[in-house]
Amino acid sequence: MAIQSSLGTETIVPSSTNETIDAQKDLAMLDASKLRINLADRLKPVPTPENVVFGKHMSDHMLVVTYDPSSGWSEPEIKPYGPLLLDPTSSCFHYSTSLFEGMKAYSGPDGESRLFRPELNMARMVRSAERVALPPFDPNELLKLIKRLVQIESRWIPQESGYSLYIRPTIIGTRPYIGMGASDYATLFVVCCPAGLYFHRGAKMLSLMTLGAHVRAWPGGTGGHKISANYAATFLPQQVAAQRGYDQVLWLLGDRITEAGAMNFFVVRKRSDGDLDLITAPLDGTVLPGVTRDSVLSLAGAHGHGITLPNLPPSLKIHVQERTFTTSDLSQWAEDGTLIEAFSAGTAVVIVSIGRIGLEGETDIILPKQESGMGPVAEAMCDKITAIQEGREQWSGWSVLCE
Numbered sequence: 001m002a003i004q005s006s007l008g009t010e011t012i013v014p015s016s017t018n019e020t021i022d023a024q025k026d027l028a029m030l031d032a033s034k035l036r037i038n039l040a041d042r043l044k045p046v047p048t049p050e051n052v053v054f055g056k057h058m059s060d061h062m063l064v065v066t067y068d069p070s071s072g073w074s075e076p077e078i079k080p081y082g083p084l085l086l087d088p089t090s091s092c093f094h095y096s097t098s099l100f101e102g103m104k105a106y107s108g109p110d111g112e113s114r115l116f117r118p119e120l121n122m123a124r125m126v127r128s129a130e131r132v133a134l135p136p137f138d139p140n141e142l143l144k145l146i147k148r149l150v151q152i153e154s155r156w157i158p159q160e161s162g163y164s165l166y167i168r169p170t171i172i173g174t175r176p177y178i179g180m181g182a183s184d185y186a187t188l189f190v191v192c193c194p195a196g197l198y199f200h201r202g203a204k205m206l207s208l209m210t211l212g213a214h215v216r217a218w219p220g221g222t223g224g225h226k227i228s229a230n231y232a233a234t235f236l237p238q239q240v241a242a243q244r245g246y247d248q249v250l251w252l253l254g255d256r257i258t259e260a261g262a263m264n265f266f267v268v269r270k271r272s273d274g275d276l277d278l279i280t281a282p283l284d285g286t287v288l289p290g291v292t293r294d295s296v297l298s299l300a301g302a303h304g305h306g307i308t309l310p311n312l313p314p315s316l317k318i319h320v321q322e323r324t325f326t327t328s329d330l331s332q333w334a335e336d337g338t339l340i341e342a343f344s345a346g347t348a349v350v351i352v353s354i355g356r357i358g359l360e361g362e363t364d365i366i367l368p369k370q371e372s373g374m375g376p377v378a379e380a381m382c383d384k385i386t387a388i389q390e391g392r393e394q395w396s397g398w399s400v401l402c403e
Helices: 018-022 091-095 118-131 139-152 235-243 291-302 327-336 376-389
Strands: 002-004 036-038 061-068 077-080 098-100 103-107 113-116 164-173 186-195 206-210 248-253 256-260 263-270 276-280 318-322 339-346 350-358 399-401
Touching: 061 139, 077 139, 091 164, 098 118, 113 139, 113 376, 118 139, 118 164, 118 291, 139 164, 139 186, 235 248, 263 291, 263 327, 276 291, 291 318, 291 339, 291 350, 291 376, 327 339, 339 376, 350 376
Parallel strands: 036 077, 206 248, 206 350, 276 318
Antiparallel strands: 002 036, 061 077, 061 186, 098 164, 103 113, 103 164, 113 399, 164 186, 248 256, 256 263, 263 276, 263 339, 339 350
């Protein structure tokens, strides 16, 4: 059945595409107030938490909007989940003109659905669309539409701690022309699925391996954007690492450490004064500006100054360092005993600790084992971020209600 929506008018995300959008005033803008909702006649069974497999059980509905260069954005529609009809010459099939975001919705103790720092996802999605020359959109309007979709799919949000509804906003270029060039046609869609714990507490720490023959990102490239083409080229190296007994690839640019798998990578060093250094690669265009990455850095800087991270002394100072570091640095820190912890961060995993790092041609670096499966800083970050995500704690407006 068709329902006309009523969405709020609040503006959360400053649009970085105002100039581009102003230049297209004659074309229809993405407009959440024009949303049409067609609900499914028959709803799917929702899997129990113990049966949730990430990405397998899609929810009942999806959001779809199309862009035509002669008219602009169509009226948004939330409709039953199903296939898209695309021309075989669509740009996305031939030239990887596509991008996506990864977000999660949580059910708070008050029973309300909420998102975690969604304005960062929207801003990053705008930048990704600009990088692959796809049509501009208003991120504030898209966020309203996502909130409405989450409201409709709220029964798919597991109530258990650590579980969530994963949200995948995507834009694909649909220009029906095999000639090479930017796609001036696009389809924006959002699909959802329940998500459980990517790695369970107490499980073994992850192992990483460097593969110097493969590079994920390079200066002037697209590594700092969440575009689909970045991921396809990582699958073969991942298989190689797995064949050699490692869980993920530790990505390098020369000897510089950048990311781990599809996650941001952090190391923790103990300083001579007893404080800690939290080190991660800088946002130089080769590293994705992760939402969880930014959250880790913000919480580390605030520890002892407004908040206290769980099970860490309030007097402990964590010095945040966004800087270049190399495999030689990692080896030296392991040798002198100052490397006490390493972990990765991302939307899917939140935080996962690293137990072993294989550097090609060298003996593996073995990090201190922890009974919980997480180092103390990683565990503190995971606990604090999860509490904020689930609405059990609030900090700096990070937990946003879907209203």
